[in-house]
Amino acid sequence: IGMPAGTANGSITGSASFEVGFLVTRPIVFWDGGGDGSSWTSAANWSGDVVPGVNDDVVIGAAGNPVVTLAGSPASVHSLVVAGTLVLRGASLSTSNGLNLTGTLRVEGLSGNVPTTINGALTTASTSVLQVLGTATTDAVLQVASGFVNLGIIELTSTAANPLNGLATLRVVSGTLENAVGAFINLIDAQPNELRLVLVAELVNNGTVTGIGFFTRPVTNNGTMRLGSPTGASLVQSTFIQSTDGVLEVSI
Numbered sequence: 001i002g003m004p005a006g007t008a009n010g011s012i013t014g015s016a017s018f019e020v021g022f023l024v025t026r027p028i029v030f031w032d033g034g035g036d037g038s039s040w041t042s043a044a045n046w047s048g049d050v051v052p053g054v055n056d057d058v059v060i061g062a063a064g065n066p067v068v069t070l071a072g073s074p075a076s077v078h079s080l081v082v083a084g085t086l087v088l089r090g091a092s093l094s095t096s097n098g099l100n101l102t103g104t105l106r107v108e109g110l111s112g113n114v115p116t117t118i119n120g121a122l123t124t125a126s127t128s129v130l131q132v133l134g135t136a137t138t139d140a141v142l143q144v145a146s147g148f149v150n151l152g153i154i155e156l157t158s159t160a161a162n163p164l165n166g167l168a169t170l171r172v173v174s175g176t177l178e179n180a181v182g183a184f185i186n187l188i189d190a191q192p193n194e195l196r197l198v199l200v201a202e203l204v205n206n207g208t209v210t211g212i213g214f215f216t217r218p219v220t221n222n223g224t225m226r227l228g229s230p231t232g233a234s235l236v237q238s239t240f241i242q243s244t245d246g247v248l249e250v251s252i
Contacts, residue, residue, distance in 0.1 A: 026078055031060045031068060040070035052077050054096070060084045062103060072110060088142075090114030098123060101152075106131040109138025117143045126182065128152035134166035134196060135159055141167075147175020147201070154185045156197040156213065163194040172201035179207040179223065187211025187234075195235055205246075221246040 029052040035044030043049050045068075052058045054076045060068055062083040071089040079097035082105060090110025093099070098121035105128075107116045122144055124130070129152055134140045136159065160166025170177075177199075179185050187197045188211055197213040205219065210226040211234075218239040224247040227234040234250075242248055 027056050029056045029058050038069050088116045092117045095120035101128040104129040107140050107142040108133050109140040115141035115143050119145045122148040124151045126151050131155045132168045132170050133157050134168035139167035141169045143171045145173050149178045150183045151180050157188045158196045159190050163191045167196045169198040177201040177203050179205045181206045183207035185209040187213040
Protein backbone atom coordinates (compact mmCIF):
# COMPACT_ATOMS: atom_id res chain seq x y z
CA ILE A 1 0.00 0.00 0.00
CA GLY A 2 1.49 3.38 -1.01
CA MET A 3 0.71 6.48 1.07
CA PRO A 4 2.09 10.00 1.33
CA ALA A 5 4.69 10.67 4.01
CA GLY A 6 6.19 13.79 5.60
CA THR A 7 4.46 17.10 6.44
CA ALA A 8 4.56 20.68 5.14
CA ASN A 9 2.19 23.39 6.46
CA GLY A 10 0.03 20.67 7.96
CA SER A 11 -0.14 18.69 4.75
CA ILE A 12 1.51 15.34 3.99
CA THR A 13 4.22 15.32 1.32
CA GLY A 14 6.40 12.64 -0.18
CA SER A 15 5.50 8.99 -0.29
CA ALA A 16 6.17 5.73 1.58
CA SER A 17 4.90 2.21 1.39
CA PHE A 18 4.12 -0.48 3.93
CA GLU A 19 2.47 -3.87 4.07
CA VAL A 20 -0.50 -4.93 6.10
CA GLY A 21 -0.56 -8.57 7.22
CA PHE A 22 -3.54 -10.53 8.47
CA LEU A 23 -3.23 -13.42 10.91
CA VAL A 24 -5.77 -16.11 10.16
CA THR A 25 -6.41 -18.63 12.95
CA ARG A 26 -8.45 -21.80 12.73
CA PRO A 27 -11.00 -22.72 15.36
CA ILE A 28 -9.62 -24.94 18.14
CA VAL A 29 -12.12 -27.41 19.54
CA PHE A 30 -11.42 -29.01 22.90
CA TRP A 31 -12.94 -32.12 24.43
CA ASP A 32 -14.73 -31.17 27.66
CA GLY A 33 -16.88 -34.28 28.16
CA GLY A 34 -19.94 -32.22 28.98
CA GLY A 35 -22.34 -34.63 27.26
CA ASP A 36 -22.26 -38.38 27.81
CA GLY A 37 -18.52 -38.11 28.47
CA SER A 38 -17.49 -40.63 25.85
CA SER A 39 -19.00 -40.22 22.36
CA TRP A 40 -17.19 -38.24 19.65
CA THR A 41 -20.50 -37.61 17.89
CA SER A 42 -22.19 -36.04 20.94
CA ALA A 43 -21.98 -32.27 20.44
CA ALA A 44 -22.21 -31.54 24.17
CA ASN A 45 -18.86 -33.28 24.73
CA TRP A 46 -17.01 -30.54 22.81
CA SER A 47 -16.25 -26.92 23.55
CA GLY A 48 -18.92 -24.75 21.98
CA ASP A 49 -21.25 -27.79 21.96
CA VAL A 50 -20.51 -28.48 18.30
CA VAL A 51 -19.00 -31.67 16.89
CA PRO A 52 -15.66 -30.70 15.26
CA GLY A 53 -15.57 -30.42 11.49
CA VAL A 54 -13.17 -30.39 8.60
CA ASN A 55 -11.74 -26.91 9.34
CA ASP A 56 -11.18 -27.44 13.06
CA ASP A 57 -8.01 -28.12 15.02
CA VAL A 58 -9.06 -30.63 17.66
CA VAL A 59 -7.50 -31.39 21.04
CA ILE A 60 -8.30 -34.32 23.32
CA GLY A 61 -6.30 -33.38 26.39
CA ALA A 62 -4.94 -35.58 29.16
CA ALA A 63 -6.79 -33.83 32.00
CA GLY A 64 -9.34 -36.15 33.58
CA ASN A 65 -8.05 -39.14 31.57
CA PRO A 66 -10.85 -38.97 28.96
CA VAL A 67 -11.75 -41.99 26.84
CA VAL A 68 -13.35 -40.78 23.61
CA THR A 69 -15.04 -43.27 21.25
CA LEU A 70 -15.72 -42.89 17.53
CA ALA A 71 -17.64 -45.90 16.21
CA GLY A 72 -18.68 -46.52 12.62
CA SER A 73 -19.05 -42.87 11.59
CA PRO A 74 -16.44 -41.08 9.46
CA ALA A 75 -14.86 -37.92 10.90
CA SER A 76 -12.79 -35.24 9.16
CA VAL A 77 -10.85 -32.49 10.94
CA HIS A 78 -7.97 -30.18 10.07
CA SER A 79 -5.68 -31.57 12.78
CA LEU A 80 -5.99 -33.73 15.88
CA VAL A 81 -3.97 -33.97 19.08
CA VAL A 82 -4.68 -36.99 21.29
CA ALA A 83 -3.17 -36.78 24.77
CA GLY A 84 -5.97 -38.77 26.41
CA THR A 85 -7.42 -41.96 24.91
CA LEU A 86 -9.21 -42.22 21.57
CA VAL A 87 -11.02 -45.47 20.70
CA LEU A 88 -11.81 -46.10 17.03
CA ARG A 89 -14.26 -48.84 16.09
CA GLY A 90 -14.60 -49.34 12.37
CA ALA A 91 -14.34 -45.59 11.84
CA SER A 92 -12.64 -43.49 9.18
CA LEU A 93 -10.65 -40.54 10.55
CA SER A 94 -9.24 -37.97 8.13
CA THR A 95 -6.84 -35.21 9.21
CA SER A 96 -5.60 -32.87 6.50
CA ASN A 97 -2.85 -31.55 8.80
CA GLY A 98 -2.06 -34.72 10.71
CA LEU A 99 -2.75 -36.65 13.91
CA ASN A 100 -0.34 -36.06 16.78
CA LEU A 101 -0.50 -38.95 19.26
CA THR A 102 1.00 -38.44 22.72
CA GLY A 103 -1.60 -40.52 24.57
CA THR A 104 -3.40 -43.73 23.55
CA LEU A 105 -5.11 -44.68 20.30
CA ARG A 106 -6.99 -47.97 20.60
CA VAL A 107 -8.53 -49.68 17.59
CA GLU A 108 -11.27 -52.22 18.22
CA GLY A 109 -13.36 -54.24 15.82
CA LEU A 110 -16.94 -53.46 14.82
CA SER A 111 -19.66 -55.88 13.86
CA GLY A 112 -19.05 -56.91 10.26
CA ASN A 113 -15.27 -56.43 10.72
CA VAL A 114 -15.28 -52.93 9.24
CA PRO A 115 -11.68 -51.65 9.07
CA THR A 116 -10.58 -48.46 10.78
CA THR A 117 -8.67 -46.02 8.57
CA ILE A 118 -6.46 -43.04 9.34
CA ASN A 119 -5.99 -40.67 6.40
CA GLY A 120 -3.31 -38.06 7.03
CA ALA A 121 0.12 -37.97 8.66
CA LEU A 122 0.51 -39.80 11.97
CA THR A 123 3.14 -38.63 14.45
CA THR A 124 3.92 -40.29 17.76
CA ALA A 125 5.83 -39.56 20.98
CA SER A 126 7.72 -41.60 23.56
CA THR A 127 4.50 -41.60 25.63
CA SER A 128 2.21 -42.78 22.82
CA VAL A 129 0.47 -46.16 22.76
CA LEU A 130 -1.10 -47.50 19.56
CA GLN A 131 -3.22 -50.59 20.22
CA VAL A 132 -5.02 -52.88 17.75
CA LEU A 133 -7.25 -55.29 19.68
CA GLY A 134 -8.94 -58.40 18.29
CA THR A 135 -11.55 -60.03 20.54
CA ALA A 136 -13.78 -63.10 20.71
CA THR A 137 -16.46 -61.35 18.65
CA THR A 138 -14.59 -59.07 16.24
CA ASP A 139 -11.39 -58.75 14.24
CA ALA A 140 -9.62 -55.39 14.33
CA VAL A 141 -7.94 -53.79 11.33
CA LEU A 142 -6.14 -50.43 11.38
CA GLN A 143 -5.19 -49.01 8.00
CA VAL A 144 -2.80 -46.02 8.00
CA ALA A 145 -2.46 -44.17 4.70
CA SER A 146 1.27 -43.42 4.91
CA GLY A 147 4.39 -44.55 6.71
CA PHE A 148 5.28 -43.20 10.14
CA VAL A 149 7.86 -43.42 12.93
CA ASN A 150 6.86 -45.16 16.14
CA LEU A 151 8.49 -43.46 19.12
CA GLY A 152 6.38 -45.17 21.77
CA ILE A 153 4.56 -48.52 21.90
CA ILE A 154 2.60 -50.40 19.26
CA GLU A 155 0.59 -53.38 20.51
CA LEU A 156 -1.18 -55.95 18.35
CA THR A 157 -3.29 -58.07 20.70
CA SER A 158 -5.75 -60.92 20.38
CA THR A 159 -7.71 -62.02 23.44
CA ALA A 160 -9.97 -64.58 21.71
CA ALA A 161 -9.84 -68.14 23.01
CA ASN A 162 -11.25 -69.43 19.71
CA PRO A 163 -8.32 -69.54 17.26
CA LEU A 164 -10.63 -68.61 14.37
CA ASN A 165 -11.47 -65.21 15.89
CA GLY A 166 -9.62 -62.15 17.11
CA LEU A 167 -7.42 -61.19 14.16
CA ALA A 168 -5.48 -57.94 14.78
CA THR A 169 -3.93 -56.25 11.74
CA LEU A 170 -1.91 -53.06 11.25
CA ARG A 171 -1.66 -52.10 7.58
CA VAL A 172 0.44 -49.22 6.22
CA VAL A 173 -0.71 -48.47 2.69
CA SER A 174 2.46 -46.75 1.46
CA GLY A 175 5.83 -45.95 2.94
CA THR A 176 7.75 -47.51 5.82
CA LEU A 177 6.96 -48.15 9.45
CA GLU A 178 10.08 -47.26 11.44
CA ASN A 179 10.30 -48.54 15.00
CA ALA A 180 12.68 -46.04 16.57
CA VAL A 181 15.45 -46.63 19.09
CA GLY A 182 13.79 -47.07 22.48
CA ALA A 183 10.39 -47.86 20.94
CA PHE A 184 8.50 -51.15 21.14
CA ILE A 185 6.25 -53.31 18.99
CA ASN A 186 4.59 -55.98 21.14
CA LEU A 187 2.68 -58.92 19.66
CA ILE A 188 0.43 -60.46 22.32
CA ASP A 189 -1.79 -63.43 21.42
CA ALA A 190 -3.87 -65.66 23.68
CA GLN A 191 -3.38 -68.41 21.08
CA PRO A 192 0.24 -67.85 19.95
CA ASN A 193 0.28 -70.67 17.41
CA GLU A 194 -2.39 -69.13 15.18
CA LEU A 195 -0.56 -66.15 13.55
CA ARG A 196 -3.52 -63.82 14.18
CA LEU A 197 -1.34 -60.73 14.64
CA VAL A 198 -0.51 -59.35 11.20
CA LEU A 199 1.79 -56.48 10.23
CA VAL A 200 1.21 -55.41 6.63
CA ALA A 201 3.98 -52.83 6.39
CA GLU A 202 7.61 -52.57 5.37
CA LEU A 203 9.29 -52.54 8.79
CA VAL A 204 12.61 -50.98 9.76
CA ASN A 205 13.25 -51.92 13.36
CA ASN A 206 15.71 -49.86 15.38
CA GLY A 207 13.98 -50.59 18.68
CA THR A 208 12.48 -53.80 20.09
CA VAL A 209 9.94 -56.21 18.60
CA THR A 210 8.66 -59.11 20.71
CA GLY A 211 6.09 -61.87 20.32
CA ILE A 212 4.61 -64.00 17.57
CA GLY A 213 3.27 -62.43 14.40
CA PHE A 214 2.90 -62.58 10.65
CA PHE A 215 5.04 -60.07 8.73
CA THR A 216 3.89 -59.79 5.11
CA ARG A 217 6.40 -57.22 3.80
CA PRO A 218 10.19 -56.75 4.03
CA VAL A 219 11.75 -56.48 7.49
CA THR A 220 15.09 -54.83 8.30
CA ASN A 221 16.32 -55.43 11.84
CA ASN A 222 18.86 -52.99 13.24
CA GLY A 223 17.58 -53.37 16.79
CA THR A 224 16.29 -56.35 18.77
CA MET A 225 13.66 -58.85 17.65
CA ARG A 226 12.52 -61.62 20.00
CA LEU A 227 10.22 -63.83 17.97
CA GLY A 228 8.46 -67.11 18.60
CA SER A 229 7.76 -69.27 21.65
CA PRO A 230 7.69 -72.99 22.49
CA THR A 231 4.05 -73.04 21.26
CA GLY A 232 4.30 -70.94 18.12
CA ALA A 233 6.54 -69.31 15.52
CA SER A 234 6.53 -66.02 13.66
CA LEU A 235 6.40 -65.93 9.88
CA VAL A 236 8.11 -63.41 7.59
CA GLN A 237 6.57 -63.76 4.16
CA SER A 238 9.01 -61.40 2.42
CA THR A 239 12.67 -60.36 2.67
CA PHE A 240 14.33 -60.32 6.09
CA ILE A 241 17.52 -58.27 6.44
CA GLN A 242 19.50 -58.75 9.64
CA SER A 243 22.10 -56.01 10.18
CA THR A 244 25.37 -56.67 12.00
CA ASP A 245 24.21 -54.33 14.77
CA GLY A 246 20.87 -56.06 15.20
CA VAL A 247 19.91 -58.86 17.59
CA LEU A 248 17.58 -61.69 16.56
CA GLU A 249 16.36 -64.13 19.18
CA VAL A 250 14.09 -67.00 18.14
CA SER A 251 12.41 -69.16 20.78
CA ILE A 252 11.59 -72.75 19.91
